Amino acid sequence: DGGITQxxxxxxxxxxxxxxxxxxxxxxxxxxxxxxxxxGQGLRLIYYSQIVNDFQxxxxxxxxxxxREKKESFxxxxxxxxxxxxxxxxxxxxxxxxxxxxQYFGPGTRLLVL
Amino acid sequence: xxxxxxxxxTLSVQEGDSAVIKCTYSDSASNYFPWYKQELGKRPxxxxxxxxxxxxxxxxxxxxxxxxTAKHFSLHITETQPEDSAVYFCAAxxxxxxFGSGTRLQVQP
Numbered sequence: 001d002g003g004i005t006q007x008x009x010x011x012x013x014x015x016x017x018x019x020x021x022x023x024x025x026x027x028x029x030x031x032x033x034x035x036x037x038x039x040g041q042g043l044r045l046i047y048y049s050q051i052v053n054d055f056q057x058x059x060x061x062x063x064x065x066x067x068r069e070k071k072e073s074f075x076x077x078x079x080x081x082x083x084x085x086x087x088x089x090x091x092x093x094x095x096x097x098x099x100x101x102x103q104y105f106g107p108g109t110r111l112l113v114l
Numbered sequence: 115x116x117x118x119x120x121x122x123x124t125l126s127v128q129e130g131d132s133a134v135i136k137c138t139y140s141d142s143a144s145n146y147f148p149w150y151k152q153e154l155g156k157r158p159x160x161x162x163x164x165x166x167x168x169x170x171x172x173x174x175x176x177x178x179x180x181x182x183t184a185k186h187f188s189l190h191i192t193e194t195q196p197e198d199s200a201v202y203f204c205a206a207x208x209x210x211x212x213f214g215s216g217t218r219l220q221v222q223p
Contacts, residue, residue: 004176033210042213043158052207058210059115076125090157092211101146101165103211105157 003027004106006091011111013078013085021076021109023091031094032074033103036087037058043090049074078111088112117149118140121157127194128222135217137204138186144206149185152201152216161202162189194212194221 001071004025013019023032033052035043045058063082068074073099074093078085117140127133141146150158162173164178164187171178175194180187185206191198199221204214 035211035213040216042215043211045210046211048210056209101207102160102163103150104160107157 003102004091004093005072006089006109007105007110009107011109012114013111014114016080018077018079019111021077021089021091021111023073023074023076023106025072025093025106027093027095027104028071029093029095029104030071033062033094034058034066034074034076034093035090035092036068037090037108038087046051046076085111116208116212117204118204118212118214120139120204120217122217123215124218124220126220126222127179129194131194133187133191133194133198133219133221135202135204135219136186136204137188137202137206137214138184138213139206141206141208142182142185142207144212146213148207149178149189150205151215152203154216157185165222173216188193191219194219196221196223 007022033048034046037043038071047066049055065077089109092103094103116216120137131210148163151161152158157214162176162178175192199216203216206210
């Protein structure tokens with residue numbers, strides 16, 4: 001867990017504004033993931049990337065975008081098209097070597113709409 | 115895609131009792147099943163996992179069982195303690211984690 005960092009811890013978004021959440025890992029993991037958690041709910045997959053310069057939509061990708069230009073970084077942009085962005089956003093990473101199924105989570109970013 | 119159902123949504127036990135949480139999954143290709151514990155406002159923490167070629171795994175007071183034929187797996191916590199109080203999530207993995215909806219466990223002193 002300590003090898004994954006997210007910033008900021010809290011983020012406020014105004015109407016019509018795009019905001020970007022940072023996720024960095026120093027675990028040399030190939031795969032990275034973004035999840036959204038609403039209060040009292042489980043985690044839902046937004047986007048994931050299994051290798052640099054490649055990413056796939058998850059279950060709730062609409063209104064979000066990502067990039068994976070570097071192995072250690074997987075930023076998430078919440079666009080103005082996401083009409084209900086208030087949630088807890090969790091980034092995770094996973095090694096893809098044999099037996100490396102375990103996903104480790106960052107500390108999360110709580111996004112609030114002003 | 116994968117669908118994971120988790121029951122019960124809330125569970126209250128007395129300290130020292132056992133707690134059991136059950137999950138079912140839909141994708142027979144899922145091959146890895148982790149359990150996470152999440153305390154309020156914190157990140158999920160892996161507590162135990164099981165791979166599809168194993169039927170049961172234990173780690174001190176925690177155990178997980180897997181029935182691939184029936185596509186269900188369960189978390190068992192024995193001798194519960196107040197610090198076990200949290201939300202527990204099961205998940206099934208093929209390419210990414212698909213989570214259950216969570217179980218809020220309350221251990222009464």
